[in-house]
Amino acid sequence: MLPVTSFSQVFFSENFESGANPFGFDVYNDFQTNASRWFSSTLVNEGGDRGRVWKSTFHHFCNDSYFGHDVTQKNNWNITNRIHWRTYVKFGSRDNSPEWLTSTPVSGCAGGIAGQRSYELKFPDIGGGGGLQLGRIIGKMRSADSSGYYGRFRLYTPDGTNHDHDSQGAPRFISNRWYSVEFMVEDNGNNDTVKIWINNNNEANPDYSYTGGNMFDSRQWSTGMAFNHGYRNHDVSRDTEFFYDDVTFSNSFIGLAGNAVAPPAPPSNLR
Numbered sequence: 001m002l003p004v005t006s007f008s009q010v011f012f013s014e015n016f017e018s019g020a021n022p023f024g025f026d027v028y029n030d031f032q033t034n035a036s037r038w039f040s041s042t043l044v045n046e047g048g049d050r051g052r053v054w055k056s057t058f059h060h061f062c063n064d065s066y067f068g069h070d071v072t073q074k075n076n077w078n079i080t081n082r083i084h085w086r087t088y089v090k091f092g093s094r095d096n097s098p099e100w101l102t103s104t105p106v107s108g109c110a111g112g113i114a115g116q117r118s119y120e121l122k123f124p125d126i127g128g129g130g131g132l133q134l135g136r137i138i139g140k141m142r143s144a145d146s147s148g149y150y151g152r153f154r155l156y157t158p159d160g161t162n163h164d165h166d167s168q169g170a171p172r173f174i175s176n177r178w179y180s181v182e183f184m185v186e187d188n189g190n191n192d193t194v195k196i197w198i199n200n201n202n203e204a205n206p207d208y209s210y211t212g213g214n215m216f217d218s219r220q221w222s223t224g225m226a227f228n229h230g231y232r233n234h235d236v237s238r239d240t241e242f243f244y245d246d247v248t249f250s251n252s253f254i255g256l257a258g259n260a261v262a263p264p265a266p267p268s269n270l271r
């Protein structure tokens with residue numbers, strides 16, 4: 001067993017195995033645009049370690065709306081100076097699929113998203129709304145290059161820094177594979193720390209680690225703060241699929257779900 005402090009607490013956890021939508025969340029954002037041709041979502045059974053998961057399909061059309069599940073911070077969450085967030089994600093259901101294509105403008109789309117053609121999903125968007133914009137911590141699932149075949153996880157901190165999961169050597173995402181994505185934000189005054197783990201159960205060896213500066217202020221993490229799971233501010237040049245499962249927030253390392261065995265590496269013949 002790993003040692004845990006007496007302050008260790010899982011604030012929220014949902015694996016979609018039982019219950020009904022919105023499951024353990026406070027809110028499920030169906031397409032705000034009320035246009036099913038733009039977006040659809042459903043519960044699907046992946047089997048194996050994942051079981052039931054949430055699947056969203058983004059159709060080739062303009063769309064800039066919330067699409068996922070939200071939860072708000074409760075008054076009994078002992079967040080103190082640290083937040084851990086972990087979720088499993090999968091992009092597409094075929095190998096070698098360009099799930100992260102950037103898009104050419106779509107006729108009729110609002111001009112406001114014209115400058116944001118790169119594939120990007122905000123997942124999660126913590127602290128959005130409610131006047132907490134300045135404290136916003138945003139996870140971004142986005143294109144890693146112009147080919148569309150590779151994705152990355154980028155954590156944006158309120159000081160304006162972008163932390164890319166692959167910038168210290170970790171592999172980028174490919175289609176049709178599950179990835180456990182965990183990050184930690186720890187407020188230590190003017191010497192804050194960000195860590196990111198990808199399919200990684202070793203707390204001491206994150207895939208990305210950075211300490212320095214005043215990146216965020218934990219005094220802004222208070223009851224009612226939003227943990228939004230899913231905002232898309234781009235259109236797509238083809239239909240894309242995004243799956244997620246096992247959403248967990250804690251004030252200590254979460255690691256991999258179940259038996260904590262990392263998933264096998266993709267076959268070497270995949271690009």
Ligand SMILES: [Ca+2]
Nearest residue numbers: 015050051052
């Ligand atoms: Ca599940």
Ligand SMILES: [Ca+2]
Nearest residue numbers: 187189214216
């Ligand atoms: Ca700070």
